[in-house]
Amino acid sequence: MSQKRVFSGIQPSGRLHVGNYVGAMRNMIALQKDYFCIYGIVDYHAMTVHFDPKEMEQSILDCAIDYMAAGIDPDRSVLMVQSTVSEHTELAWILNTITPISWLLRVPTFKEKREQNPDYVNMGLLDYPVLMAADIVLYKAEVVPVGDDQLPHLELTREIVRRFNSLFGHVFPEPKAQLGEVARILGLDGVNKMSKSLDNCIYLDDSREEIWKKLSTAVTDVRRKRRTDPGNPEECNIFTMHKAFSKKEDIDYCARECRAAGIGCLDCKKILLENMCKELEPIQKRQAQLREDRDAVQEILVRGRKRAKEIAVQTMGEVYTKLGINAYH
Ligand code: SF4
Numbered sequence: 001m002s003q004k005r006v007f008s009g010i011q012p013s014g015r016l017h018v019g020n021y022v023g024a025m026r027n028m029i030a031l032q033k034d035y036f037c038i039y040g041i042v043d044y045h046a047m048t049v050h051f052d053p054k055e056m057e058q059s060i061l062d063c064a065i066d067y068m069a070a071g072i073d074p075d076r077s078v079l080m081v082q083s084t085v086s087e088h089t090e091l092a093w094i095l096n097t098i099t100p101i102s103w104l105l106r107v108p109t110f111k112e113k114r115e116q117n118p119d120y121v122n123m124g125l126l127d128y129p130v131l132m133a134a135d136i137v138l139y140k141a142e143v144v145p146v147g148d149d150q151l152p153h154l155e156l157t158r159e160i161v162r163r164f165n166s167l168f169g170h171v172f173p174e175p176k177a178q179l180g181e182v183a184r185i186l187g188l189d190g191v192n193k194m195s196k197s198l199d200n201c202i203y204l205d206d207s208r209e210e211i212w213k214k215l216s217t218a219v220t221d222v223r224r225k226r227r228t229d230p231g232n233p234e235e236c237n238i239f240t241m242h243k244a245f246s247k248k249e250d251i252d253y254c255a256r257e258c259r260a261a262g263i264g265c266l267d268c269k270k271i272l273l274e275n276m277c278k279e280l281e282p283i284q285k286r287q288a289q290l291r292e293d294r295d296a297v298q299e300i301l302v303r304g305r306k307r308a309k310e311i312a313v314q315t316m317g318e319v320y321t322k323l324g325i326n327a328y329h
Pocket of ligand 1: 220221224231232233236237238239254258259263264265266268269
């Protein structure tokens, strides 16, 4: 293998927000420089919660457009749809047979989702981390860009890899997590994760006016009640957003002046608005161009499928040999 591989899955779950962008996309874009990256739009994962089949095709296409607009280069990396490479689910089945149920029951996201959707606790929800493990190891990825909430899933992948390799012989490398540089930014409420269902997001395609409307009412350091109170930037989500979008001199200025009550929160947010728009506007321009050429985007996904399939077939050949079933394939 000449170049180390990266795999990351992208859920086709509607409009992307700046939390997705900072938490995962930027890292995925940067990794393209040094690694061979395979980015899968993970439609099977999206089926573990309620979804509308009438919207799925469009969501997949929108997802591909958003990621390419942000900087995923389909000439350099593979952009593909998970369900078009059937080896993902074949390998997931095999990994299921060596994964104790107790490992899955302790995964925090399963517990969360079970509480959020008590009427829809399906087998796929429990098995999600095994399919995720299959997604990664099918391409022998050694690096996985993740948010900190995904770390338990990756640890589980590593445990499954160790078990497979020790039972049947070495096939898979143990993948390592690569966290983004900026801490996770919270939603506009300053408390919860940025999430569509909580209506606390700034979307990648929000206009400048929409962004300002949201930022101007966003929660800051809750202990700073008046303009004359010194603030604590480290306890302010707006400041975390500055760290994600602003240049160093603006970050330093806001931190200093906040602590000295030299600026008000609206002044601070205006600086953030400028820096955020500077980064988002070129992405929005590319989104608009790609939306005009949907056929070309579909072709890219077909090409991605072919490239991914070649690698997947090769890996599964090795897996079948180790399991003693290759003679029949
Ligand atoms: Fe937050 Fe800026 Fe207000 Fe300080 S001045 S509390 S960093 S928004």
